[in-house]
Amino acid sequence: MSASDRLVPVERLRWVCDPGQFSFTSTEEFTNLEGSIGQERALAAIEFGLGMTNNGFNLFLAGESGTGRSSTICNLLKRKAREESPPSDWCYVHNFINPDSPLALSLPAGKGAELAADLRELLDYVRVNIPTALESKEYETNRVAIVETFQEKNGEMFADLEKEAVEQGFALQRTVSGLVIVPQREGRNFTQEEYDSLEPEERERIDNLGRELTEKLNDVLRQVRENEKALRDALAQLDRELGLSAVGHHLNPLKEKYAGFQKVLAYLESVQEDLLENLEDFKPQAPPPQIPGLKLPRQEPTFERYQVNVLVENDPDRGAPIVSETNPTYNNLFGRIENIMQVGGVATTNFTLIKPGALHRANGGYLIVDAREVLINPFAWESLKRAIRNSEIRIEDVLEQYRFMTVVSLKPEPIPLHAKIIMIGSYMIYYLLFYLEPDYRKFFKVKADFDANIKRTPQLMQDYALFVASHCRKEGLLHFDPSGVAAVLEHAARLVEDQERLSAQFMELSDLLREASYWATNGGAQLVDRTWVKKALEEKAHRSNRLEQRLQEFLTDGTILCDTEGSVVGQINGLSVMTLADYTFGRPSRLTVRVTLGRAGMVNIEREVKLSGPIHDKGVLILTGYLGGKFAQDKPLSFSASLCFEQSYEGIEGDSASSAELYGLLSALSGLPVRQGIAVTGSVNQHGQIQPIGGVNYKVEGFFAVCKAKGLTGDQGVLIPKLNERNLMLSDEVVQAIQAGEFHVWSAETVDQGIEVLTGVPAGAPGPDGSYPEGSVNFLVNERLKSMVERLRSFAKPDEKEPARRGGEG
Numbered sequence: 001m002s003a004s005d006r007l008v009p010v011e012r013l014r015w016v017c018d019p020g021q022f023s024f025t026s027t028e029e030f031t032n033l034e035g036s037i038g039q040e041r042a043l044a045a046i047e048f049g050l051g052m053t054n055n056g057f058n059l060f061l062a063g064e065s066g067t068g069r070s071s072t073i074c075n076l077l078k079r080k081a082r083e084e085s086p087p088s089d090w091c092y093v094h095n096f097i098n099p100d101s102p103l104a105l106s107l108p109a110g111k112g113a114e115l116a117a118d119l120r121e122l123l124d125y126v127r128v129n130i131p132t133a134l135e136s137k138e139y140e141t142n143r144v145a146i147v148e149t150f151q152e153k154n155g156e157m158f159a160d161l162e163k164e165a166v167e168q169g170f171a172l173q174r175t176v177s178g179l180v181i182v183p184q185r186e187g188r189n190f191t192q193e194e195y196d197s198l199e200p201e202e203r204e205r206i207d208n209l210g211r212e213l214t215e216k217l218n219d220v221l222r223q224v225r226e227n228e229k230a231l232r233d234a235l236a237q238l239d240r241e242l243g244l245s246a247v248g249h250h251l252n253p254l255k256e257k258y259a260g261f262q263k264v265l266a267y268l269e270s271v272q273e274d275l276l277e278n279l280e281d282f283k284p285q286a287p288p289p290q291i292p293g294l295k296l297p298r299q300e301p302t303f304e305r306y307q308v309n310v311l312v313e314n315d316p317d318r319g320a321p322i323v324s325e326t327n328p329t330y331n332n333l334f335g336r337i338e339n340i341m342q343v344g345g346v347a348t349t350n351f352t353l354i355k356p357g358a359l360h361r362a363n364g365g366y367l368i369v370d371a372r373e374v375l376i377n378p379f380a381w382e383s384l385k386r387a388i389r390n391s392e393i394r395i396e397d398v399l400e401q402y403r404f405m406t407v408v409s410l411k412p413e414p415i416p417l418h419a420k421i422i423m424i425g426s427y428m429i430y431y432l433l434f435y436l437e438p439d440y441r442k443f444f445k446v447k448a449d450f451d452a453n454i455k456r457t458p459q460l461m462q463d464y465a466l467f468v469a470s471h472c473r474k475e476g477l478l479h480f481d482p483s484g485v486a487a488v489l490e491h492a493a494r495l496v497e498d499q500e501r502l503s504a505q506f507m508e509l510s511d512l513l514r515e516a517s518y519w520a521t522n523g524g525a526q527l528v529d530r531t532w533v534k535k536a537l538e539e540k541a542h543r544s545n546r547l548e549q550r551l552q553e554f555l556t557d558g559t560i561l562c563d564t565e566g567s568v569v570g571q572i573n574g575l576s577v578m579t580l581a582d583y584t585f586g587r588p589s590r591l592t593v594r595v596t597l598g599r600a601g602m603v604n605i606e607r608e609v610k611l612s613g614p615i616h617d618k619g620v621l622i623l624t625g626y627l628g629g630k631f632a633q634d635k636p637l638s639f640s641a642s643l644c645f646e647q648s649y650e651g652i653e654g655d656s657a658s659s660a661e662l663y664g665l666l667s668a669l670s671g672l673p674v675r676q677g678i679a680v681t682g683s684v685n686q687h688g689q690i691q692p693i694g695g696v697n698y699k700v701e702g703f704f705a706v707c708k709a710k711g712l713t714g715d716q717g718v719l720i721p722k723l724n725e726r727n728l729m730l731s732d733e734v735v736q737a738i739q740a741g742e743f744h745v746w747s748a749e750t751v752d753q754g755i756e757v758l759t760g761v762p763a764g765a766p767g768p769d770g771s772y773p774e775g776s777v778n779f780l781v782n783e784r785l786k787s788m789v790e791r792l793r794s795f796a797k798p799d800e801k802e803p804a805r806r807g808g809e810g
Contacts, residue, residue: 087364
């Protein structure tokens with residue numbers, strides 16, 4: 001079979017999208033794209049994960065960046081959340097029993113703000129009406145009446161005691177130490193001399209009477225104290241009744257309004273009790289004592305404890321919430337407790353300074369976070385696992401355990417968590433979590449796998465046209481005509497190097513739409529056609545190909561050796577791909593092979609100097625297996641061969657050059673020259689089959705650029721694996737050169753097919769006796785190997801006899 005039979009047909013060099021399959025004249029005619037493009041597997045997984053209500057069935061959206069993971073999940077959630085009931089509002093209120101642990105109240109959507117407004121209205125009402133009631137004439141009259149009643153009781157008891165004391169010859173007198181019973185004579189107190197001059201019986205009588213009267217005085221004082229306590233209780237009851245009259249008729253409607261919420265009713269009861277116990281706080285406060293030269297602020301009682309901190313407020317008409325947290329730090333996820341700096345540098349806080357996190361806002365709905373961002377933020381991942389495990393959101397000071405001293409802070413009551421957590425990340429993060437994080441499998445049981453390329457179908461191409469229309473309308477770009485959409489689809493096929501699949505890298509395709517619209521606008525076009533898409537691609541390549549052009553200059557002026565004409569034994573052009581950030585290009589590399597007598601076998605110079613990777617080393621070792629299986633059935637392989645990539649000063653990896661190395665080795669063994677105008681790529685196995693490789697388009701275009709710079713002869717081209725034909729999406733320039741016969745692309749399935757293209761000599765198939773046709777490549781290689789074995793044996797005979805001779809002499 002001749003080399004021309006191995007040529008790849010022009011129609012197989014690229015897939016060309018027919019604009020005629022589109023029925024529109026402009027993408028402006030389309031409506032917006034609904035849903036995602038392709039990704040049936042991922043969509044099914046998402047549908048399942050969203051439908052599972054059991055704990056732990058959260059989702060991980062795995063895939064490459066730009067494959068539409070975020071937009072897909074957002075679109076799906078918007079439709080699903082719209083049909084769901086809105087979750088409850090959550091409020092934090094003061095805990096009157098334990099002020100350091102604010103209480104969490106749950107109310108139907110929209111009711112949280114109502115409760116806060118009701119409490120504000122109550123407080124405003126109380127602050128106005130209680131002072132008015134306390135200053136009312138009725139209240140003052142009742143208060144005076146109660147005080148007078150108790151004063152009358154006390155006066156009567158003292159009057160009775162004093163009367164009895166007078167009858168017994170004693171008097172009730174007030175001293176510095178209090179009330180005392182003093183004996184009297186003739187209206188005056190006994191002197192010490194008069195008392196001492198009394199008869200003992202008289203003194204004893206007076207002392208006994210004094211003790212009895214003192215005991216009665218103590219009884220009266222005890223009763224007075226009890227009366228004072230009763231007075232305070234009576235005044236407190238009066239205040240309570242006043243407070244109930246001022247507050248009760250305003251609180252009772254609130255109790256009726258929130259009758260179905262026991263926790264709210266309990267809170268309202270606590271508010272009422274606290275109001276009644278602290279009515280004095282509502283009275284006008286006396287100004288503080290002033291220090292000369294220093295004006296002290298007036299201290300007013302605070303009523304913050306009666307406020308309601310509406311932590312999360314949901315719209316009753318908007319369904320379940322969807323929260324996308326782009327910066328998932330611990331505080332942004334779980335909330336925080338803020339502080340207020342007071343005069344003197346003292347920090348204070350209260351329950352009104354509790355701020356919600358993304359989990360609070362997403363509670364009852366959906367939270368979307370980036371997996372990498374969660375993992376790199378301290379405490380975020382561990383706390384998120386704990387929240388899912390315990391089904392609660394707890395606001396804590398995570399730095400408390402790292403401080404030298406304890407700081408007094410609040411411990412808010414945790415809020416139950418009922419949210420679907422959706423993490424978006426790369427495959428690497430997914431597998432790292434799956435294998436290295438034991439708890440991951442418990443909490444993220446559903447994986448949605450987003451493919452980077454999609455099988456091309458007619459319907460899919462229509463969906464891509466809808467994508468173009470939606471993007472243009474969303475960003476105000478110029479719309480595309482059918483040829484422009486066709487060019488975008490062709491580029492999508494080139495991105496994945498597959499004529500039957502399209503790229504799902506919508507981020508990169510979106511950039512192409514923007515750039516094409518920019519150039520079309522600058523050119524005064526009304527629509528973006530194929531010309532502007534092509535220009536956008538060319539301009540983008542021009543912005544990034546400085547190093548490629550410099551290498552091409554080195555190849556053209558001979559600084560880097562690369563022959564594109566003639567034939568040379570043991571020398572061949574291999575092809576490699578270089579990727580520099582966002583730009584990829586192909587370049588040829590000269591490969592030389594030298595064969596000598598010896599038993600070293602294959603010597604990879606790159607490996608010897610540690611410039612070769614393990615996959616490349618594997619490819620070189622496979623060559624020995626191929627040669628042994630084909631030429632060493634009747635003799636041993638006895639040769640030394642060195643392989644080297646000339647002017648290569650960086651590491652070499654991959655097995656795509658193994659076929660080129662084998663062709664060079666066969667050339668060196670057979671003595672047949674290899675056409676230098678043909679570059680080779682493809683890996684090989686031990687049976688001589690040519691296996692597909694990656695980057696075939698860049699490799700073909702890279703060698704074409706060198707040949708074009710040095711001058712196209714019509715005999716140049718690239719030899720690729722047959723299985724890579726479906727991956728060809730060559731540029732227009734290369735295809736046009738091939739159509740004109742200035743350049744060629746050959747494909748081969750086996751080493752024998754490839755060597756025929758490179759040498760122009762038949763490879764030769766073995767006959768019944770295992771011999772190859774005379775003059776064929778395999779015949780020449782086999783004969784060379786035979787001669788090398790015989791010559792090596794002839795050199796080895798004297799060395800083999802020498803030990804025996806020494807033994808005889810001994």
